[in-house]
Amino acid sequence: MEKQLDYDSVTNKLSQHGVIVDGAEIHGILCGMLCGGMSLTDQKWLEALSETVNQDESFSEPVVFTLTTLFNQTCQQLLEPEFALNLLLPEDHAPINDRGAALINWVQGFMLGFGLHQQDLVKCSDDVKEALEDFSDISRMEEPMDADEESEKALFEVEEYVKISAILCFSELGQSLLDDQKEKPSIH
Numbered sequence: 001m002e003k004q005l006d007y008d009s010v011t012n013k014l015s016q017h018g019v020i021v022d023g024a025e026i027h028g029i030l031c032g033m034l035c036g037g038m039s040l041t042d043q044k045w046l047e048a049l050s051e052t053v054n055q056d057e058s059f060s061e062p063v064v065f066t067l068t069t070l071f072n073q074t075c076q077q078l079l080e081p082e083f084a085l086n087l088l089l090p091e092d093h094a095p096i097n098d099r100g101a102a103l104i105n106w107v108q109g110f111m112l113g114f115g116l117h118q119q120d121l122v123k124c125s126d127d128v129k130e131a132l133e134d135f136s137d138i139s140r141m142e143e144p145m146d147a148d149e150e151s152e153k154a155l156f157e158v159e160e161y162v163k164i165s166a167i168l169c170f171s172e173l174g175q176s177l178l179d180d181q182k183e184k185p186s187i188h
Contacts, residue, residue, distance in 0.1 A: 005070050007090045007102065017060045021053045021105070026067070027088035028106035029053070030074050032113025035169035040075050048116055078170050085163055096145050100155055107162060108139045118173060128172055131165035138162065 010023030019026075029052065033045055046067065050059055059067065070088070077084045089102045111132070121129060138158065145151040 004073060004086070005066065005088070007088050010066060010070060010088060013063060013066045017063045019054055019059070019063060021109075022102060023070075023088045024090075024102040024106040025109035026053065027070060027074065028109025028111075029113035030071055030109075031078075031085070031106075031166050031170075032110035032115070033117050034074065034078055034113075035110070035166050035174055036114035036117035037173045037175060038117045039175045040079075045071060048113075052112060052116075078167070078174060083164065083167055085167055087159060087163055087166075089159070096147050096151055096155060100141070100145050103155070103159060103162065104139055104141055107135050110162075110166060111135055111139060114169070125172055128169055131168060134165065135162070 005023075007023045010026065014021060014023065014026065026049070029049060030045065033048065034040065038045065046059070046064065049067065050056060074085075077086060087103070087106055089106065090099050092099075114132070118124075121132070124132075145155065
Protein backbone atom coordinates (compact mmCIF):
# COMPACT_ATOMS: atom_id res chain seq x y z
CA MET A 1 0.00 0.00 0.00
CA GLU A 2 1.27 3.47 -0.82
CA LYS A 3 2.42 5.81 1.93
CA GLN A 4 -0.26 8.16 3.21
CA LEU A 5 0.34 11.68 1.99
CA ASP A 6 0.88 14.36 4.61
CA TYR A 7 0.12 18.07 4.74
CA ASP A 8 3.72 19.24 4.19
CA SER A 9 4.43 17.01 1.19
CA VAL A 10 1.18 17.96 -0.58
CA THR A 11 1.54 21.68 0.24
CA ASN A 12 5.18 21.69 -0.93
CA LYS A 13 4.31 19.89 -4.19
CA LEU A 14 1.52 22.39 -4.92
CA SER A 15 3.76 25.35 -4.09
CA GLN A 16 6.67 24.06 -6.23
CA HIS A 17 4.32 23.95 -9.21
CA GLY A 18 2.69 27.34 -8.72
CA VAL A 19 -0.61 26.20 -7.18
CA ILE A 20 -1.60 28.83 -4.63
CA VAL A 21 -3.53 26.75 -2.06
CA ASP A 22 -2.27 24.51 0.72
CA GLY A 23 -2.80 20.79 1.16
CA ALA A 24 -5.55 21.34 3.73
CA GLU A 25 -7.71 23.37 1.34
CA ILE A 26 -7.20 20.92 -1.55
CA HIS A 27 -8.11 18.00 0.71
CA GLY A 28 -11.13 19.91 2.02
CA ILE A 29 -12.35 20.54 -1.54
CA LEU A 30 -11.97 16.84 -2.43
CA CYS A 31 -13.78 15.76 0.74
CA GLY A 32 -16.50 18.33 0.15
CA MET A 33 -17.12 17.10 -3.39
CA LEU A 34 -17.28 13.47 -2.25
CA CYS A 35 -19.39 14.25 0.84
CA GLY A 36 -21.70 16.42 -1.26
CA GLY A 37 -22.61 13.55 -3.52
CA MET A 38 -19.97 13.38 -6.26
CA SER A 39 -19.60 9.84 -7.52
CA LEU A 40 -16.42 8.09 -6.41
CA THR A 41 -15.78 7.21 -10.05
CA ASP A 42 -16.43 10.73 -11.38
CA GLN A 43 -13.25 11.75 -13.17
CA LYS A 44 -14.25 15.41 -13.46
CA TRP A 45 -12.89 16.22 -10.00
CA LEU A 46 -9.47 17.13 -11.40
CA GLU A 47 -11.07 19.57 -13.85
CA ALA A 48 -13.12 21.10 -11.02
CA LEU A 49 -9.95 21.55 -8.95
CA SER A 50 -8.09 23.23 -11.81
CA GLU A 51 -11.03 25.63 -12.30
CA THR A 52 -11.29 26.53 -8.62
CA VAL A 53 -7.65 26.67 -7.48
CA ASN A 54 -5.48 26.93 -10.59
CA GLN A 55 -7.14 29.62 -12.74
CA ASP A 56 -8.48 26.89 -15.04
CA GLU A 57 -4.91 25.91 -15.99
CA SER A 58 -3.94 22.24 -16.28
CA PHE A 59 -1.88 20.85 -13.44
CA SER A 60 1.66 19.60 -14.05
CA GLU A 61 2.21 15.82 -14.10
CA PRO A 62 3.74 15.71 -10.58
CA VAL A 63 0.75 17.64 -9.19
CA VAL A 64 -1.73 15.37 -11.03
CA PHE A 65 0.05 12.34 -9.54
CA THR A 66 -0.08 13.80 -6.02
CA LEU A 67 -3.72 14.86 -6.35
CA THR A 68 -4.75 11.48 -7.77
CA THR A 69 -3.02 9.71 -4.89
CA LEU A 70 -4.74 12.04 -2.41
CA PHE A 71 -8.12 11.50 -4.09
CA ASN A 72 -7.73 7.71 -3.96
CA GLN A 73 -6.62 7.78 -0.32
CA THR A 74 -9.55 10.03 0.59
CA CYS A 75 -12.04 7.71 -1.13
CA GLN A 76 -10.54 4.75 0.72
CA GLN A 77 -10.77 6.53 4.07
CA LEU A 78 -14.38 7.60 3.51
CA LEU A 79 -15.38 4.03 2.66
CA GLU A 80 -13.75 2.60 5.81
CA PRO A 81 -16.31 1.68 8.46
CA GLU A 82 -14.19 2.90 11.42
CA PHE A 83 -14.23 6.68 10.85
CA ALA A 84 -10.85 6.47 9.14
CA LEU A 85 -10.91 9.93 7.55
CA ASN A 86 -7.69 11.82 8.32
CA LEU A 87 -7.88 15.54 7.73
CA LEU A 88 -4.80 16.72 5.84
CA LEU A 89 -3.46 19.15 8.43
CA PRO A 90 -0.01 20.10 9.77
CA GLU A 91 1.59 17.77 12.32
CA ASP A 92 0.81 18.26 16.02
CA HIS A 93 4.23 19.83 16.65
CA ALA A 94 3.53 22.70 14.21
CA PRO A 95 2.59 26.04 15.82
CA ILE A 96 -1.04 26.05 16.99
CA ASN A 97 -1.98 29.06 14.85
CA ASP A 98 -0.61 27.32 11.72
CA ARG A 99 -2.73 24.27 12.54
CA GLY A 100 -5.77 26.45 13.24
CA ALA A 101 -5.34 28.35 9.96
CA ALA A 102 -5.00 25.05 8.07
CA LEU A 103 -8.19 23.73 9.69
CA ILE A 104 -10.01 26.88 8.58
CA ASN A 105 -8.62 26.38 5.04
CA TRP A 106 -9.80 22.75 5.13
CA VAL A 107 -13.31 23.78 6.19
CA GLN A 108 -13.47 26.55 3.55
CA GLY A 109 -12.33 24.02 0.93
CA PHE A 110 -14.92 21.50 2.13
CA MET A 111 -17.70 24.06 1.79
CA LEU A 112 -16.54 24.98 -1.72
CA GLY A 113 -16.35 21.34 -2.82
CA PHE A 114 -19.64 20.49 -1.14
CA GLY A 115 -21.36 23.39 -2.90
CA LEU A 116 -20.12 22.17 -6.29
CA HIS A 117 -22.12 18.95 -5.84
CA GLN A 118 -24.94 19.70 -3.44
CA GLN A 119 -27.08 22.76 -3.93
CA ASP A 120 -30.33 21.27 -2.62
CA LEU A 121 -30.08 21.33 1.16
CA VAL A 122 -33.84 20.84 1.53
CA LYS A 123 -33.34 17.07 1.30
CA CYS A 124 -30.54 17.10 3.88
CA SER A 125 -31.12 16.00 7.45
CA ASP A 126 -31.12 18.57 10.24
CA ASP A 127 -27.77 17.12 11.39
CA VAL A 128 -26.14 17.85 8.02
CA LYS A 129 -27.66 21.35 7.89
CA GLU A 130 -26.37 22.04 11.41
CA ALA A 131 -22.89 20.73 10.53
CA LEU A 132 -22.77 23.01 7.48
CA GLU A 133 -23.84 26.00 9.58
CA ASP A 134 -21.10 25.15 12.08
CA PHE A 135 -18.59 24.82 9.21
CA SER A 136 -19.63 28.28 8.05
CA ASP A 137 -18.89 29.63 11.54
CA ILE A 138 -15.55 27.79 11.72
CA SER A 139 -14.53 29.13 8.30
CA ARG A 140 -14.84 32.68 9.61
CA MET A 141 -12.79 32.20 12.78
CA GLU A 142 -9.90 34.66 12.95
CA GLU A 143 -8.85 34.79 16.59
CA PRO A 144 -5.22 33.87 17.20
CA MET A 145 -4.87 31.05 19.74
CA ASP A 146 -2.58 30.87 22.71
CA ALA A 147 -0.10 28.01 22.73
CA ASP A 148 -1.54 26.52 25.92
CA GLU A 149 -3.21 23.29 26.91
CA GLU A 150 -6.72 24.76 26.81
CA SER A 151 -6.29 26.00 23.22
CA GLU A 152 -4.76 22.65 22.19
CA LYS A 153 -7.77 20.83 23.63
CA ALA A 154 -10.20 23.22 21.91
CA LEU A 155 -8.47 22.84 18.54
CA PHE A 156 -8.44 19.04 18.90
CA GLU A 157 -12.18 19.05 19.67
CA VAL A 158 -12.95 21.24 16.64
CA GLU A 159 -10.82 18.94 14.41
CA GLU A 160 -12.70 15.87 15.68
CA TYR A 161 -16.05 17.60 15.17
CA VAL A 162 -15.10 18.56 11.61
CA LYS A 163 -13.98 15.01 10.86
CA ILE A 164 -17.15 13.40 12.27
CA SER A 165 -19.35 15.99 10.51
CA ALA A 166 -17.65 15.29 7.15
CA ILE A 167 -18.22 11.56 7.66
CA LEU A 168 -21.87 12.29 8.53
CA CYS A 169 -22.29 14.23 5.27
CA PHE A 170 -20.66 11.41 3.31
CA SER A 171 -22.81 8.73 4.94
CA GLU A 172 -25.95 10.71 4.10
CA LEU A 173 -25.11 12.21 0.70
CA GLY A 174 -22.01 10.42 -0.59
CA GLN A 175 -22.27 7.94 -3.40
CA SER A 176 -21.41 4.35 -2.67
CA LEU A 177 -19.55 2.31 -5.25
CA LEU A 178 -22.79 0.39 -5.83
CA ASP A 179 -24.55 3.61 -6.83
CA ASP A 180 -21.95 4.06 -9.56
CA GLN A 181 -23.15 1.05 -11.54
CA LYS A 182 -24.70 2.27 -14.77
CA GLU A 183 -27.09 -0.62 -15.20
CA LYS A 184 -29.00 -2.03 -12.28
CA PRO A 185 -29.28 -5.78 -12.55
CA SER A 186 -32.69 -6.75 -13.81
CA ILE A 187 -34.66 -9.61 -12.37
CA HIS A 188 -36.39 -11.84 -14.88
